[in-house]
Amino acid sequence: xxxxxxxxxxxxxxxxxxIACASLLISLLVMANRLGSDDEESSGSLNATxxxxxxxxxxxxxxxxxxxxxxxxxxxxxxxxxxxTDTDGNPYSxxxxxxxxxxxxxxxxxxxxxxxxxxxxxxxxAMKDMPPEDANRIRMVFVTADPERDxxxxxxxYLGKFHPSFVGLVGTVEExxxxxxxxxxxxxxxxxxPDEDGKYAVGHATQMIAYQNxxxxxxxxxxxxxxxxxxxxIPRLLNGEFPA
Amino acid sequence: MTMSANARLRQTISYxxxxxxxxxxLSACGSSSEASDPSNTGISSSxxxxxxxxxxxxxxxxxxxxxxxxxxxxxxxxxxxxIRLIDADCDCSDLAVIHATHHDxxxxxxxxxxxxxxxxxxxxxxxxxGEHIMLETITRELVAGETIELRLGFDSGEEQTVIVPVVPLxxxxxxxxx
Numbered sequence: 001x002x003x004x005x006x007x008x009x010x011x012x013x014x015x016x017x018x019i020a021c022a023s024l025l026i027s028l029l030v031m032a033n034r035l036g037s038d039d040e041e042s043s044g045s046l047n048a049t050x051x052x053x054x055x056x057x058x059x060x061x062x063x064x065x066x067x068x069x070x071x072x073x074x075x076x077x078x079x080x081x082x083x084x085t086d087t088d089g090n091p092y093s094x095x096x097x098x099x100x101x102x103x104x105x106x107x108x109x110x111x112x113x114x115x116x117x118x119x120x121x122x123x124x125x126a127m128k129d130m131p132p133e134d135a136n137r138i139r140m141v142f143v144t145a146d147p148e149r150d151x152x153x154x155x156x157x158y159l160g161k162f163h164p165s166f167v168g169l170v171g172t173v174e175e176x177x178x179x180x181x182x183x184x185x186x187x188x189x190x191x192x193x194p195d196e197d198g199k200y201a202v203g204h205a206t207q208m209i210a211y212q213n214x215x216x217x218x219x220x221x222x223x224x225x226x227x228x229x230x231x232x233x234i235p236r237l238l239n240g241e242f243p244a
Numbered sequence: 245m246t247m248s249a250n251a252r253l254r255q256t257i258s259y260x261x262x263x264x265x266x267x268x269x270l271s272a273c274g275s276s277s278e279a280s281d282p283s284n285t286g287i288s289s290s291x292x293x294x295x296x297x298x299x300x301x302x303x304x305x306x307x308x309x310x311x312x313x314x315x316x317x318x319x320x321x322x323x324x325x326x327i328r329l330i331d332a333d334c335d336c337s338d339l340a341v342i343h344a345t346h347h348d349x350x351x352x353x354x355x356x357x358x359x360x361x362x363x364x365x366x367x368x369x370x371x372x373x374g375e376h377i378m379l380e381t382i383t384r385e386l387v388a389g390e391t392i393e394l395r396l397g398f399d400s401g402e403e404q405t406v407i408v409p410v411v412p413l414x415x416x417x418x419x420x421x422x
Contacts, residue, residue: 121413203353224420
């Protein structure tokens with residue numbers, strides 16, 4: 001008599017324990033699920049914050065609106081009196097051809113693996129995104145530091161891939177070296193000896209120098225300048241703001 | 245006696261179920277955080293290749309404007325030994341070589357190198373104006389949105405094939421360390 005109720009009792013208790021454990025398991029799983037979705041929600045809201053921050057930054061609320069993206073020079077540099085030949089074979093005087101225009105000058109070569117193409121692509125991309133009336137006021141002049149391989153045809157085709165307005169200048173090795181000496185603080189490009197396949201690299205300065213419409217450069221753009229950097233600085237340079 | 249054995253059994257069962265629940269919770273958390281990790285889903289410019297001791301990530305190649313193109317990527321070495329990248333080849337060029345850039349007196353000059361050492365437990369990042377894998381004599385034009393297949397060989401004997409997305413050249417400025 002006494003054993004039976006106690007047997008039922010223990011069986012009932014066992015079932016109850018199982019139910020309790022099962023419900024604990026379910027509630028833990030539900031919690032785990034919620035944790036998972038909380039994760040997603042919180043990372044979603046983090047993204048939203050980052051986007052909002054980017055929007056704020058874009059409106060220049062998050063950054064110093066007077067700061068320049070390029071490297072401001074301690075001493076302004078006058079536009080050099082470079083006289084070379086353009087890719088159509090015509091004489092090109094930098095001072096005469098670019099007078100009164102924002103002029104960006106770079107020395108490089110078309111076999112350059114990354115510095116030249118990336119620099120030209122970022123400026124070209126920025127100019128394509130600008131109102132044409134702004135882009136039309138920019139003179140990008142690229143002087144080859146490798147005149148033996150960069151024939152006018154090669155250089156013309158190369159530059160056209162970045163922006164139709166880009167100007168390429170060629171000359172003899174001596175003329176190119178002399179042109180570089182006219183630019184303040186510019187290291188002169190070096191051409192290494194060709195290997196057995198005739199390949200060689202050219203060491204060259206990486207900056208793009210920006211001369212404003214008064215013929216003076218107060219800022220240079222180091223390698224790594226992005227299209228959005230150009231888009232922030234160029235309108236100010238065009239408006240005659242002086243980097244300082 | 246009977247009651248205490250029952251109690252012990254109950255305790256064991258509940259411990260077991262709690263352990264299972266914890267294990268399930270942990271695995272659920274793990275998979276959910278992986279799925280919401282922006283580096284795995286957000287920028288699709290790279291696909292991660294993991295094999296053996298190395299993880300290759302963030303691989304990109306610029307659109308072609310000449311007969312060559314440079315590949316940039318990160319290589320993470322999980323092992324306790326230095327591993328060297330010694331070989332590369334690609335389905336889109338006749339030759340793939342390793343290049344570095346020497347910076348001296350304001351001049352930047354590309355140089356050919358034989359290998360890139362990835363020290364134990366560290367990551368080496370190939371970036372513009374640093375090291376890159378140069379695809380020379382490209383056999384087809386590379387256009388943004390396409391992919392190329394790059395095979396990398398290491399001195400550990402490990403080989404990896406990486407699917408590399410082609411990106412606009414202007415985007416590569418973002419890979420230059422600021």
